[in-house]
Amino acid sequence: MLVDGVERFADRNREATTGDATRHPEFEIARWSVTHLTPDERAAATVYTSGEHCPMCAAAHAWVGLGRIVYVASAKQITVWRAGLGGTPSPVAALPISAVAPYLAVEGPVEGLVDEVRVLIERQRPSR
Template identity: 65%
Template structure:
């Protein structure tokens, strides 16, 4: 992970913060093409009742409509949290390239367990359990506390 990766991950954290401030779960993601251009960005939008409105899923849909298979394979998805199984599958089916995440599924699971919060309805699996050939980098230790704080606020945990 390099300084450009961290710059993009910081934008993902900013999008996650915006999601939380709008009453949603704190997740944000970017799609960056092979030339380094941000092609699409989004944040979680599940608060409206559709639990599939994850930014990584939106990225897969957008990429399928707007990029060639070669462009998708050369692109990088940056995200504040490791893909859930649904998003990992969408990533794999669409043929997107590298994934870089700020916090891992394991980290989030550990934080939730510390706070006594039950896990979600879908198994928390690493991306490579869903897409074995995925090129994945993360977590970014530099951003762990900031991500943890967003999730602490989401769940109303005081420390």
């Protein structure tokens, strides 16, 4: 997450190592920001992520008042890639951020980087 051009927080998925499906970095950013940023700083923040926020993370982002989201690959793209690898469907619908939090500023997908995220998804072992 950047605030005034300065990286203030970075994280990664912890689902596989903890077994906790709620340990998304986007959710951790929301939690961290409430403790460490003022409401104005949260509103001015930009969150960059490789994949579009899931509904849980989009809601958390909106509830704490974080600013703009920039993502590389859409939830729909990631869902298609994982299905093609034989993965188990997510128990949560792959909704666009705008369907969950319609007032957030959102940019994505970032076409020049989508193939890099697809390769990362393909390297993961599909869950069965």
